[in-house]
Amino acid sequence: MSDPRATGAARYAEDVEFPEMLHARIVRCPFPHARIRSIDTSLVPESCVVVAGDDVRDLGRYGPQIQDQTVLAVDVARFAGDPVAAVAAPTRREADEALPLIMVDYDELPAVFDPLEASEPGAPLVHETADVSENEAAYFDMRPQAGTNICHRFRIRRGDPEAAFARADVVVDETYRTAGAQHAHMEPHASVARWRDGRLEVWTGTQTPFNVRSDLARIFGIEPDGVRVVCEPMGGSFGAKTFVRLEAIVAALARKSGRPVKAVLGRAEEFQTLNRHPAIVRVKLGATADGTFVAARIWCWADTGAYADCGPGVVQKMGFAAPGPYRIADVWVDADCVYTHLPPNGAFRGYGQMQSTFARELAIDVLADRLGIDPLELRLRNVIRDGDTYATGERLHDCMYGECLEAAARAVRWDAGRRGKGLALLMKGMQTPSRGEIVIEADADGGYTLRCAAAEMGQGAWSAIRRLAAERLEADVAAIRFPVPDTDAVPYDTRTTSSRTTYVMSRALDDAVRDLRESGGRRGHGVVDIAGGLDPDTGEGVASHHWHQGAAACELRVDEETGRIEVLHLHAAIYAGRVVNREAAELQNEGSMIMGLGSALYEGISFSDGQVANANLSDYEIPAVNDLPAQLTHELLEKPGAEIHGLGETALPPVPAAIGNALKSLDVEVRELPITAESVLDALRPGVPA
Amino acid sequence: MSEPAWLAPDSLEEALRLKAELGEEATVVAGGTFVAILMNQGLLTPTTFLSLRDVPGLAGVDVADGELRLGALATHRTVELSPLVRERWPAVAVAFAVVASPRIRNQATVGGVLADADYASDPPAMLTALGARAVVRSVRGPREIPLEALILGHYTTALEADELITEVRVPGGAHRATYRKFRSRSHEDRPCVGVAACRRPHELRVVVGAVADRPQWFPELCAGGAEEVARAYAAAIDPLDDVRGSADYRRRVIAVEVRRALEELAA
Numbered sequence: 031m032s033d034p035r036a037t038g039a040a041r042y043a044e045d046v047e048f049p050e051m052l053h054a055r056i057v058r059c060p061f062p063h064a065r066i067r068s069i070d071t072s073l074v075p076e077s078c079v080v081v082a083g084d085d086v087r088d089l090g091r092y093g094p095q096i097q098d099q100t101v102l103a104v105d106v107a108r109f110a111g112d113p114v115a116a117v118a119a120p121t122r123r124e125a126d127e128a129l130p131l132i133m134v135d136y137d138e139l140p141a142v143f144d145p146l147e148a149s150e151p152g153a154p155l156v157h158e159t160a161d162v163s164e165n166e167a168a169y170f171d172m173r174p175q176a177g178t179n180i181c182h183r184f185r186i187r188r189g190d191p192e193a194a195f196a197r198a199d200v201v202v203d204e205t206y207r208t209a210g211a212q213h214a215h216m217e218p219h220a221s222v223a224r225w226r227d228g229r230l231e232v233w234t235g236t237q238t239p240f241n242v243r244s245d246l247a248r249i250f251g252i253e254p255d256g257v258r259v260v261c262e263p264m265g266g267s268f269g270a271k272t273f274v275r276l277e278a279i280v281a282a283l284a285r286k287s288g289r290p291v292k293a294v295l296g297r298a299e300e301f302q303t304l305n306r307h308p309a310i311v312r313v314k315l316g317a318t319a320d321g322t323f324v325a326a327r328i329w330c331w332a333d334t335g336a337y338a339d340c341g342p343g344v345v346q347k348m349g350f351a352a353p354g355p356y357r358i359a360d361v362w363v364d365a366d367c368v369y370t371h372l373p374p375n376g377a378f379r380g381y382g383q384m385q386s387t388f389a390r391e392l393a394i395d396v397l398a399d400r401l402g403i404d405p406l407e408l409r410l411r412n413v414i415r416d417g418d419t420y421a422t423g424e425r426l427h428d429c430m431y432g433e434c435l436e437a438a439a440r441a442v443r444w445d446a447g448r449r450g451k452g453l454a455l456l457m458k459g460m461q462t463p464s465r466g467e468i469v470i471e472a473d474a475d476g477g478y479t480l481r482c483a484a485a486e487m488g489q490g491a492w493s494a495i496r497r498l499a500a501e502r503l504e505a506d507v508a509a510i511r512f513p514v515p516d517t518d519a520v521p522y523d524t525r526t527t528s529s530r531t532t533y534v535m536s537r538a539l540d541d542a543v544r545d546l547r548e549s550g551g552r553r554g555h556g557v558v559d560i561a562g563g564l565d566p567d568t569g570e571g572v573a574s575h576h577w578h579q580g581a582a583a584c585e586l587r588v589d590e591e592t593g594r595i596e597v598l599h600l601h602a603a604i605y606a607g608r609v610v611n612r613e614a615a616e617l618q619n620e621g622s623m624i625m626g627l628g629s630a631l632y633e634g635i636s637f638s639d640g641q642v643a644n645a646n647l648s649d650y651e652i653p654a655v656n657d658l659p660a661q662l663t664h665e666l667l668e669k670p671g672a673e674i675h676g677l678g679e680t681a682l683p684p685v686p687a688a689i690g691n692a693l694k695s696l697d698v699e700v701r702e703l704p705i706t707a708e709s710v711l712d713a714l715r716p717g718v719p720a
Numbered sequence: 721m722s723e724p725a726w727l728a729p730d731s732l733e734e735a736l737r738l739k740a741e742l743g744e745e746a747t748v749v750a751g752g753t754f755v756a757i758l759m760n761q762g763l764l765t766p767t768t769f770l771s772l773r774d775v776p777g778l779a780g781v782d783v784a785d786g787e788l789r790l791g792a793l794a795t796h797r798t799v800e801l802s803p804l805v806r807e808r809w810p811a812v813a814v815a816f817a818v819v820a821s822p823r824i825r826n827q828a829t830v831g832g833v834l835a836d837a838d839y840a841s842d843p844p845a846m847l848t849a850l851g852a853r854a855v856v857r858s859v860r861g862p863r864e865i866p867l868e869a870l871i872l873g874h875y876t877t878a879l880e881a882d883e884l885i886t887e888v889r890v891p892g893g894a895h896r897a898t899y900r901k902f903r904s905r906s907h908e909d910r911p912c913v914g915v916a917a918c919r920r921p922h923e924l925r926v927v928v929g930a931v932a933d934r935p936q937w938f939p940e941l942c943a944g945g946a947e948e949v950a951r952a953y954a955a956a957i958d959p960l961d962d963v964r965g966s967a968d969y970r971r972r973v974i975a976v977e978v979r980r981a982l983e984e985l986a987a
Contacts, residue, residue, distance in 0.1 A: 123723075298761070591976040592902065632905045636963065646761060648910075649963050654821065656907035707904045707912075708969040 035265070035488070043262040044220035044294050046233040051222070052079065052118035054276075054283050054293035055125040057132050058302060059107030059114050062371040062640030063141035063154065066105055066134060069115055073131040077124065079287040080132060082115035086282055092245040094167035094238075094273040096160050096174065096181050096338035101249060101278045107136070108156055108336035109373050110641045111302025118283040118291045141371035141640055145310060145333040148179040148370045155179060156336055156369035164248065167241045167273065167525070169463060171566050172342055179369040181334065182342030184349040186569030188421050189360030191314075194325035198316030200400045206313070206389040208686075208703040209634030210333070211306040213378060214652050215487075217265025218300060223280040224290040230257045230281055235264040237377075237485045238272045238525040243517050245274045246281060261515040264487035268625070269377030270304050271487070272527060273339060301645035305635055306378035307332040307344055311352070311389035321403045323412045328352040330365040330386060332375075339376035341367045347459055348382030350564060350573045353421045354390050355431040355457040356412040361421040363569060371640055377527060379622065383458045383683040384629060388703060391454040391687035395694050405691065406439050406453055413455070422564060422573045430579050430605040430667055431455055437603035437665055438583035438688075450588075450598075452691030454684035455581045459528070459574030460676055462562035466534035467521035470499065470542045470554040477509035483523035484531045485515065489678055490614035494532045495539070497611055502543045521555065529578055529676025532610055534558055536674050578676055579605040582626070582684035584659075586692045593711030595631060597689065599661040602681035607672035619664040619681045626685025628653045634704045728771040732857070735775050735884060740859045743881035746770035750793055751827035754836040778831075778886055781805060788812065788890040792831025796843075800825060809890055811897035815846035815916065818901040821908050831885040837871045837934070839960070840910035844871055845929030846899045847888060848937060849916035855887040864889070873933040895920045898984045902977050904964045912964040913973045917981040924949075924985075926978060931959040931970050946982035953978045 034040040086101035119125035160174035221234040283291040334341030349365025398405040469481035496510040538556040546554025562572030585599040632651040729735040747766035758764035778793040800817035848867040897918040904912035914929035941952040959970035
C-alpha cells in the first residue's frame with residue numbers, strides 16, 4: 031500500500047492555492063525588548079500590501095488563556111522575533127525582497143531572560159496587565175500576580191509538609207533545570223486566509239480549530255460562526271500547531287489586500303514561534319528510615335516567554351502531577367508561570383511533565399541513595415495503588431504504576447545488578463474538563479461519513495477513529511469516510527491535545543452509534559462531556575479524568591575520559607488500558623522515547639542576549655537513526671475490560687529521568703538537561719587538567 | 721534584486737574561463753550542501769552561481785603513479801564506498817564515511833569540503849595527515865598545493881580568485897593511518913574533535929580538526945609515545961568554543977583522542 035505521505039500525494043496547508051493569492055513574510059523585531067518608534071514602508075513596491083501596528087491597533091487582543099497578544103506588536107515588541115509587520119506580495123520571492131524595505135526604528139528597553147530573575151520585584155515587566163482570556167481554552171481559574179511577571183500561580187496545599195519533615199529521617203532538597211526545546215516538526219507552520227462576503231476562511235495546520243476560530247472571531251470583532259477553520263493534515267506538530275500562530279497575520283493581510291494570503295514559516299522562524307518551557311524545579315522530599323515518604327514540597331518556575339500562550343495550563347499540569355504517583359500525606363506545590371523576554375513557550379509533547387518528572391525522579395534516587403534502599407524498592411514501597419487518594423484529594427482508580435515500573439525494571443534486568451541502570455515513573459493528566467462530539471452520517475452507498483474535528487498530525491487519529499467507528503457500525507474500515515475537519519461542518523471538540531482524542535472519540539462514537547440507531551439510521555450525534563478541574567489556590571478537585579501512566583528504564587555506559595554517553599537499552603512500559611491500533615500505538619511509544627532521548631542528551635535552545643543562538647537543525651541537534659540505543663524496546667500494558675488510555679506522549683517524560691538516574695548509579699550527578707558529554711566529564715573528573 | 725545567474729559550463733576549459741572572468745563574483749557550486757546552508761541562514765546572497773555539475777571528468781576515483789586521485793566532483797559517498805579506497809587508503813574511506821548522513825554524502829564533494837574551508841569538517845584533517853595535495857587549475861595553468869597550505873583559516877583558502885580545485889592526490893606507499901571522529905552530540909553532528917594520524921616509515925603526522933580555524937598540525941610535536949604526543953597537542957592547541965564543546969572540554973578530549981589514535985596505529 032502506498033502511503034500518500036511517502037509518495038508526495040498528501041496535501042498540507044502549504045499546498046492550498048487560490049487564484050490571485052498573495053504570499054506573506056513577517057518582519058521581526060531584532061531586539062528582545064524594544065519600543066517601536068516608527069515603521070516606514072515607503073520603499074515597498076505598490077504590488078505589495080503591508081500591515082503593521084497601526085493596522086491592528088484596534089483589533090481585539092487575544093491569547094488562549096491570557097489575553098496578552100495583538101496580531102502584530104503594537105508600540106512595544108517583547109522578544110527577538112516578535113512580529114512587528116507583515117508584507118504580502120504576488121510571489122514568495124517578491125515578499126522576500128520587500129521584507130528588508132520595511133524600515134523599523136526601535137528604542138531598546140531593558141529585558142529579562144531568566145524565570146527566577148523575572149520573578150523578582152523590580153524586574154522589567156513584560157506586560158503591564160494580565161487579563162484572563164475569554165477563549166474556551168481558559169478552562170481553569172487563572173491567578174496572575176499583579177505587578178509581577180507571574181501570569182499564573184498554581185498551588186497544592188495538602189497537609190503541613192514542613193511539620194512533617196520533622197518526622198522524616200532523611201530529607202533531600204535538590205534543584206534541577208531543563209532547557210527549552212523545539213518541536214522540530216518536519217512540516218513548518220503554514221496558513222492561508224481568505225475573506226468572502228464578510229466571512230473569514232482559514233486553511234491551516236492546527237490541533238485546535240475551535241480555539242483558533244474563537245480567537246479569530248474576537249480579533250476581528252465577528253461572531254464565531256463568521257469564521258471557518260479548515261484543519262489540514264499536518265506533517266508533525268507535537269504541540270507546535272496549537273492556538274493562533276500565523277492565522278491572525280494572514281487574515282489581517284487578506285482583509286487589507288482583499289485577496290487570499292498564505293504564509294509558511296522558515297525553519298529559523300520556528301524557533302521564534304513556539305518552544306517548550308525551560309523550567310527550574312526544586313524538590314524537597316522526606317522519608318522515614320524504612321523508606322516511607324512522609325512529605326514533599328515542590329517549586330516550579332516555568333519560563334513562558336513573552337506571551338503566555340497556554341503556559342498557565344502547562345504550568346498547572348507540571349505542578350499538579352509534580353508529586354508523582356506516590357503516597358505522600360503532606361504535599362505542597364508552588365508552580366509559577368513566568369513571563370520573560372524570550373520567544374513564547376507553549377504546548378510540547380509531554381506538556382510540562384518531562385520537566386517535573388525529571389526533577390522528582392532524580393530526587394527520589396538521591397533519597398534512595400541516602401536511605402540505602404534500592405530505587406526500585408523505594409518506589410514500589412510508596413507507589414499509588416487503586417483507591418489511594420492523590421494530593422488533589424481525588425481518589426485514583428485503574429492504577430498500574432507499580433506494574434509499569436516493575437515491567438520496566440524487568441526489561442533491563444534490574445535484579446542482575448544495577449550499575450549503569452536507571453528507572454523513572456510518570457503520571458500525566460488528560461485534558462480535564464473536556465468535551466468531544468462526533469456525527470455519523472449514513473451514506474447512500476452503504477458507507478458512513480464521520481464529521482469530527484480531530485486533527486491528523488501523523489499520529490493516526492483519523493485511522494484510529496475510523497477503526498473504532500467500523501467496529502461499532504460493523505462496517506468495513508474502508509467504508510468509513512473521514513473528511514478534512516472544517517468548523518463549518520464538524521461538531522465541537524475541545525482540541526486534539528493531551529493524548530485525549532482516541533479515548534474521547536471512542537466514547538463519543540458509542541453515543542453517536544446509539545443515537546444513529548435510535549433516530550432512524552441516517553444520522554447520529556454523539557457527545558461526551560468530562561467534568562473536573564482544580565482550585566488553583568489549594569489544588570483540590572479533579573485534576574484528570576484518567577491518568578496516563580508509564581515507566582522508563584535504561585542501561586547505559588559512559589566513556590570516562592570524554593563523558594560521552596552510550597545508551598545501550600531504553601525501555602518504556604506504558605499502560606494502554608486497551609490497544610486500539612497496535613502498530614500506531616507502538617510507533618507513538620517509539621517516537622516518544624526517541625524525542626525523550628533528544629531532550630535528555632542533545633536538545634536545548636541556547637540564547638545569547640535573548641537571541642536564539644542555534645535556530646537551525648545543524649546547531650540544534652535532534653536524534654538521528656544511528657543515535658538510537660542498540661535496544662529500543664517497549665510494551666503496552668493492557669487490562670481486560672479497561673477503558674482506552676491515551677498514549678501519544680506517555681513514553682517521553684520519563685526517559686530523561688531514567689537516563690539521569692542511570693548516570694547517578696555511575697556516580698555522575700546530573701542536575702540539568704540536556705546532559706552533555708562535557709557536563710558528564712565535569713561531574714566525573716572535576717577540574718582535571720588536560 | 722534579480723534572480724541570480726546560473727552558469728553551468730560543460731567543459732573544464734569553459735569553467736576556468738568563466739572563473740577567470742568572474743573571480744570572487746562567482747559562487748562555485750558542486751554538491752551545494754555548504755552553499756545551501758549559508759544561503760538559508762542569510763549569510764550568503766550569490767549573484768552568480770558557477771555550477772560544476774556538468775563539467776565532465778572531475779568525478780573519478782582512481783590510482784596513478786601509486787597515488788590515489790580523487791576528482792573534485794567525486795561525492796563523499798563515492799569515496800566512502802570505493803573498493804579501491806577501502807582497500808588501499810581505508811582511513812580516507814572512514815574520514816568521508818563519518819560525515820553527516822548518506823543523503824548529505826551523496827551530494828557533498830571532495831572539492832567542496834576543501835574549498836569551503838569550514839573548520840568543523842572531517843576529511844581535511846585526514847587528507848593533511850596523509851600528505852595529500854590539491855591540484856588546482858586556472859586559465860594560467862595548473863599547480864599543486866599541499867593540504868596543510870590550502871586551508872588558511874575560517875572559510876579562507878590559498879586559492880586565487882581564478883582557480884578551481886580539480887583533484888586531490890593522496891600519496892601511497894607504506895603507511896598506517898586512522899581517523900577518529902569524536903562527536904559530543906548526535907551521530908550526524910559535525911566533529912567536536914577529529915583526530916587524523918598517519919605513520920610512514922620515517923614520519924608520523926598527527927592532525928587535529930574541528931578545534932580551531934584550520935586543521936592543527938605540529939610536526940615538531942609528532943615524536944614520542946602516544947601519551948606524550950597527546951599531551952603536547954593538548955597543550956599546543958588553543959581550541960575554540962562552540963555548541964559542540966567549550967575550549968576547556970576540547971583540550972581534554974584532544975589529549976584523550978590523540979592518544980587513542982596513536983594507540984590504534986601502534987596496535
